[in-house]
Structure formats: structure tokens, C-alpha cells
Amino acid sequence: MKVLVVGSGGREHALVWKIAQSSEVTEVLAAPGSAGMEGSARCFPDVSVGDQDAIASLCRDEAVGLVVVGPEDPLAAGISDRLRDEGFAVFGPSAAAAQLEGSKAFAKAFMERHGIPTAAHRRFDVLDEAVAWVHERGGRCVVKADGLAAGKGVAMCETPAQAESALREMMLDRRFGDAGASVVVEDWLEGEEASYYAITDGEHIVTLAAAQDHKRALDGDRGENTGGMGAYSPAPVIDAEVERRTVERVVEPAIRGMAAEGMPYVGVLFVGLMIDAQGDPYVVEFNVRFGDPETQALMVQAEGDLFPLLLAAANGTLAAQEASGGGLSWRGAAVCVVMASDGYPRDYPKGLAIHGLAADGALERSDDAVVVFHAGTRRAQGGGFETSGGRVLGVTARGANVQEARDVAYKAIAEISFEGAQHRRDIAARALDR
Numbered sequence: 001m002k003v004l005v006v007g008s009g010g011r012e013h014a015l016v017w018k019i020a021q022s023s024e025v026t027e028v029l030a031a032p033g034s035a036g037m038e039g040s041a042r043c044f045p046d047v048s049v050g051d052q053d054a055i056a057s058l059c060r061d062e063a064v065g066l067v068v069v070g071p072e073d074p075l076a077a078g079i080s081d082r083l084r085d086e087g088f089a090v091f092g093p094s095a096a097a098a099q100l101e102g103s104k105a106f107a108k109a110f111m112e113r114h115g116i117p118t119a120a121h122r123r124f125d126v127l128d129e130a131v132a133w134v135h136e137r138g139g140r141c142v143v144k145a146d147g148l149a150a151g152k153g154v155a156m157c158e159t160p161a162q163a164e165s166a167l168r169e170m171m172l173d174r175r176f177g178d179a180g181a182s183v184v185v186e187d188w189l190e191g192e193e194a195s196y197y198a199i200t201d202g203e204h205i206v207t208l209a210a211a212q213d214h215k216r217a218l219d220g221d222r223g224e225n226t227g228g229m230g231a232y233s234p235a236p237v238i239d240a241e242v243e244r245r246t247v248e249r250v251v252e253p254a255i256r257g258m259a260a261e262g263m264p265y266v267g268v269l270f271v272g273l274m275i276d277a278q279g280d281p282y283v284v285e286f287n288v289r290f291g292d293p294e295t296q297a298l299m300v301q302a303e304g305d306l307f308p309l310l311l312a313a314a315n316g317t318l319a320a321q322e323a324s325g326g327g328l329s330w331r332g333a334a335v336c337v338v339m340a341s342d343g344y345p346r347d348y349p350k351g352l353a354i355h356g357l358a359a360d361g362a363l364e365r366s367d368d369a370v371v372v373f374h375a376g377t378r379r380a381q382g383g384g385f386e387t388s389g390g391r392v393l394g395v396t397a398r399g400a401n402v403q404e405a406r407d408v409a410y411k412a413i414a415e416i417s418f419e420g421a422q423h424r425r426d427i428a429a430r431a432l433d434r
């Protein structure tokens with residue numbers, strides 16, 4: 001069967017890499033894909049993720065058997081509905097179900113309806129009312145733009161004055177465009193964050209490992225928020241008991257709730273969690289796709305064939321796989337360290353030569369324990385690769401445990417270079433300090 005992966009980032013490279021290993025997959029296609037994926041997929045650089053017509057015609061021309069959608073924007077825009085209407089099997093939720101990520105207000109109201117634990121919140125469409133409320137309640141709070149803001153529309157506010165300026169930026173100055181037309185103000189949750197993943201066909205559920213991301217640019221969780229500077233799996237904060245609570249209190253009611261409300265959820269549900277000191281999970285956010293860079297770690301850690309699981313979820317036949325954990329096992333650990341351009345997450349140069357990679361984009365010194373996922377690279381004129389984005393590479397390693405995976409990843413990083421390259425030196429340190 002031919003499988004099409006929609007997207008071009010490190011997450012999609014990891015999915016392409018894993019799916020290509022399936023004996024049931026004849027070829028992986030990627031739209032638009034990236035130069036770094038070419039070892040595992042045939043790429044269609046002219047087909048953009050937002051072009052539903054082009055993606056549909058690619059599916060027809062190539063007789064694609066399964067479409068896996070990477071990013072949230074095309075899901076929110078209804079790509080799954082469109083392709084399903086044309087008879088294609090799609091791993092990814094409908095536009096209606098994608099509101100779980102696309103609208104924070106929708107997600108909060110949904111959680112309230114289904115008793116899913118999350119921070120108490122209020123939603124506002126009028127600036128003055130929101131400002132009055134943050135002053136009245138006092139103390140710390142979190143202000144969030146309602147719509148999709150590429151993970152950036154969240155302000156952690158220590159004081160009502162900070163909250164007021166965040167509200168003004170979002171609602172008045174429209175710093176995040178229309179995403180800030182309405183806002184959610186919520187309690188600041190204390191604890192340790194982790195993300196948890198469940199694959200579902202709308203009814204049946206196969207859970208994956210838990211992972212932890214590092215959103216801040218600098219060591220020690222300082223600096224600006226980024227798309228994610230590294231990740232590791234498994235995340236020890238989600239032990240067996242926390243996992244049981246997460247499935248029982250969050251994952252199952254969410255999947256049941258979406259079905260009951262006529263929006264059966266098909267794809268991967270990414271639950272961003274805060275685990276409090278008692279080991280009780282609270283939902284920080286739902287995402288309707290795989291995490292980036294968590295997926296790079298998850299795909300390298302997972303043993304077994306991912307493809308049948310994705311296909312069964314798309315086809316509504318996951319029941320048969322539920323008992324076997326979808327055929328995946330999660331021994332050992334994996335760590336992904338992101339190499340980013342100088343200046344990221346703000347302005348950064350492009351077109352800088354990358355050293356230390358082989359012609360296919362893998363680590364020059366081949367090492368079975370290391371996979372280099374490309375996020376922001378392109379082919380250079382004279383051969384090799386050059387930088388083309390903020391997050392450039394996700395250097396990912398597996399090991400018997402987090403310590404070992406981490407050591408291997410950092411050793412590989414030391415062999416790759418480009419001008420101004422930056423990476424965090426403390427990825428997964430928290431897992432080791434426990």
C-alpha cells in the first residue's frame with residue numbers, strides 16, 4: 001500500500017521514517033515533504049499542506065491507501081473530511097473534531113461537559129470585561145488566545161497588570177490576529193508537564209508512551225517559548241498509576257464524549273498534561289496531531305510496526321488491536337535534541353552549510369542508535385544540506401534508558417555543525433534528576 005504523509009517538518013520526517021519500515025507499505029509519499037525525507041519517501045515539493053485540491057488529486061493519481069496528516073492547520077481546515085468524502089482512508093480528525101485544538105474555548109467547554117480535569121477558566125469576547133475580571137480575581141493567571149496561534153498565544157501572568165497587558169495585546173492589538181478575538185483566562189496549574197498520546201478510531205483506543213517536551217529556548221527552562229527544543233520518552237512523571245488516572249479521567253471520557261456529541265475522533269489525541277504533587281493529571285491542552293519534537297522521540301523508541309495501527313484507526317477497525325497495544329512495544333528510551341538556527345525563535349539566517357551529514361541526510365558516521373530528522377533544511381547548490389528554518393535538525397537517539405539515549409544523542413550532536421547552531425544542553429535532565 002502507498003501511504004501519503006502531509007507535512008514537511010521534523011515530526012513528519014519521523015512519521016515517514018517509521019512508516020517506511022513497514023513490510024505492508026510499498027512506498028511512502030510526502031506532500032510537500034523535505035529534502036531530508038528523500039531517503040524514506042518520494043516528495044512532492046509543489047503540493048502544499050493547505051492545498052486540498054492538489055492533495056486530493058495526488059491521492060487519486062497515486063492510488064494512495066492511507067493519508068496521515070501531520071500538522072493541525074490542514075486538519076482544522078477540513079482536509080480529513082474532504083479526503084474521506086472522496087473515499088480515502090485518513091488518519092486525522094474531522095474539522096469538527098479538530099476544534100479540540102483549534103478553539104481553546106471549545107476544548108474548555110467540552111472538558112467541563114464531560115468532567116475532564118482542567119484549570120478553572122472564563123471565556124471573554126470583550127476586552128473591558130476580561131480586564132475587570134483579572135483585576136477582581138487577583139493573583140496569577142494564564143491568558144490564552146482562543147484560536148490557533150502556532151503554540152504562541154499563551155501568556156503566563158504573575159500579576160493582574162501583566163494579564164491586562166496580555167489581554168490588550170491579544171484582543172486590541174491582535175498580536176495573534178483573529179485568534180485573539182476571544183480569549184480564555186484560566187488558573188495557573190502547578191506541577192510537572194508531560195504529554196500523552198492515544199490513537200483512536202473514534203471508539204477504541206491504543207495508548208502510546210508518554211513524552212516530555214522542552215519549550216523554552218535556553219537551558220534551565222529560561223528564554224522564550226519555542227516550538228520545542230527537544231523531547232524524550234518515556235516521561236517518568238507518568239508512572240503506571242498516573243497513566244491509569246490519565247486514561248480513566250481524560251482519554252476515555254474525551255473519546256466517548258466526542259462520539260456522543262456526534263464528532264467521533266479519529267487519529268491521535270495528544271493530551272498536554274500537568275501532573276500535580278499528588279499524581280493527579282490536569283489537561284493543559286488537547287492537540288489533534290502528533291507533537292513536534294515528541295514524535296521524533298516516540299518513533300525512535302517504539303518497537304514494532306506503526307502502519308497497521310494508523311490504518312486501523314483510519315478504517316474504524318482498531319478493536320482488533322486494542323488488546324495488543326497496537327503491536328507496538330515501548331522498551332528503552334529515546335531522546336531528541338533540536339539543533340536550531342542562531343536567533344531562533346526570532347529572526348535567523350538561512351542557507352548556512354551543515355557539516356557532519358551524509359549524502360542522504362543521516363549522520364555521516366553511521367550509528368544505528370541515531371536518527372537525524374530534518375526540520376528546516378534544504379539541499380545546497382554544491383551538494384549536501386543547508387539550513388532553511390528555525391528548528392533545523394532533531395538529532396534523536398535510542399538507548400536502554402534515558403541516560404544512555406541522551407549520551408548518544410549529545411555525542412552525535414557534537415559531530416554536526418553549522419554557523420551559529422544552538423541547542424539546549426539539558427534535554428531530559430529532569431528525567432535523570434528524579
Ligand code: AMP
Binds near residue numbers: 187
Ligand atoms: P498551550 O498552548 O495551552 O499548551 O500552552 C502552552 C504552555 O503554557 C503549556 O505547555 C504550559 O507550559 C503553559 N500553560 C498553559 N496553560 C497553563 C496553566 N493553566 N497552568 C500552567 N501552565 C500553563
Ligand code: GLY
Binds near residue numbers: 227293
Ligand atoms: N511540542 C509541542 C507541540 O507539538 O505542540
